[in-house]
Amino acid sequence: MEWKIDDRFPIWSQLTEQLEAYISSGGFKPGEKLPSVRDFASEAGVNPNTMQRALSELEGRGLIVTNRTAGRTVTEDAERIKSVRQGILRRRIEDFLDSIEELGIKDNELESLLRKAISERSGGTVV
Amino acid sequence: MEWKIDDRFPIWSQLTEQLEAYISSGGFKPGEKLPSVRDFASEAGVNPNTMQRALSELEGRGLIVTNRTAGRTVTEDAERIKSVRQGILRRRIEDFLDSIEELGIKDNELESLLRKAISERSGGTVV
Amino acid sequence: MEWKIDDRFPIWSQLTEQLEAYISSGGFKPGEKLPSVRDFASEAGVNPNTMQRALSELEGRGLIVTNRTAGRTVTEDAERIKSVRQGILRRRIEDFLDSIEELGIKDNELESLLRKAISERSGGTVV
Amino acid sequence: MEWKIDDRFPIWSQLTEQLEAYISSGGFKPGEKLPSVRDFASEAGVNPNTMQRALSELEGRGLIVTNRTAGRTVTEDAERIKSVRQGILRRRIEDFLDSIEELGIKDNELESLLRKAISERSGGTVV
DNA sequence: GTGGTCTAGACCACA
């Protein structure tokens, strides 16, 4: 997978977010074995300890399972995964609308801006 | 104005963001005198040093002006203010779409979710 | 406070347990400021990172609060503290009874053994 | 016999504890032949190496005997078995009282809690 | 001075 790391924020937290999004959107299947901490870390260009912290966090959220000496796997619980994805979506939409609200924008103005931005993106990608 | 402060992230940076949004959306008029650092700080419940830093940051962005002895005022440059607002808007929309893209969502799914979320909010606020 | 560390188990986890017991039984009062991580660590003879992990854990359990640059305090929520103490008690009693059950002991035998052990201890302490 | 295995702690050690308790409380008679390592392991759902280690440990404690070609048997020494059981009992009671002491509980409070917990268990099991 | 983060490097138990 691709990693985007911004030095200004805690790296472990960014790793957590990206892994959560990736797994919950099907990048790894339920029950699939994950790369080892070391491999993951070197792939992302971070220290293994840092990656481990990110993975522990995901375990706390019930998204992955640790098998003491046999590596980690994505949870088998497809419902859990789905609900995590819904949660992320909902949270991001809420945060976005909150952040927009501060600017005092009318709903129709926002909708037109959004529609424009989305079509530009699709355009950029598709054409 | 209302302040939302989350202790887990740099406070000065949150103040900066909120002030920028507030000013650029007309909370203070062009040329209007701002409260003193001390008053601002006590209103927000933060250390004056912290508020000081936020204001310096905004000065760097050309939104406010420091008058040697007479405190700070919002810039007179209405165009500047407008362009700042546009910049914030554009950036927030882009960030949002980026963050959503990771989840592999189709445009029409996104639009329907957004429409729903917006109408729920309007409902809650307006009615 | 006193620290008992057994090298065979994760240190951070033992620190967590002991701090949890100590705080929840009133060793630090609600709202009281805790020693700094560094002080705590040197007092317990462990690396600051290790102590920090233990404290983070306790924060996750809602027993202590972190004030970014002003140190940590015990939660003000006396109910929370009380409920943590009850939880520890209940868990330890259950674990004990589970561990005893394996040995196939009759209730009256257990009671007499317990009563004897308790009185011996009190004797040892009181006399 | 029933096995309770918690993946987060060393498995061999849990097996050791449970076997020790089981044998010393008469689950296998003095001199009785034990199942093969392989059978034991598959029954408990663990790796044979792990079970092997647990059995070696018990041999070290004088509870079981390895007969070059004829598998393992429980020791014939009934006194030894009895004393092991007493040791476990005493140790578990001591550990429990130690762990409770940290919480600063009065003897009568402890007794009433224990009596309640025991009667609840008996109730749940017996009725 | 406070907590937070990160790295490098080492060691361990387990299977």
Place this chain on the structure above:
DNA sequence: GTGGTCTAGACCACG
């Protein structure tokens, strides 16, 4: 080879 832990030491943002 796997995850887990620990240490030492450094740097940072904050107030």
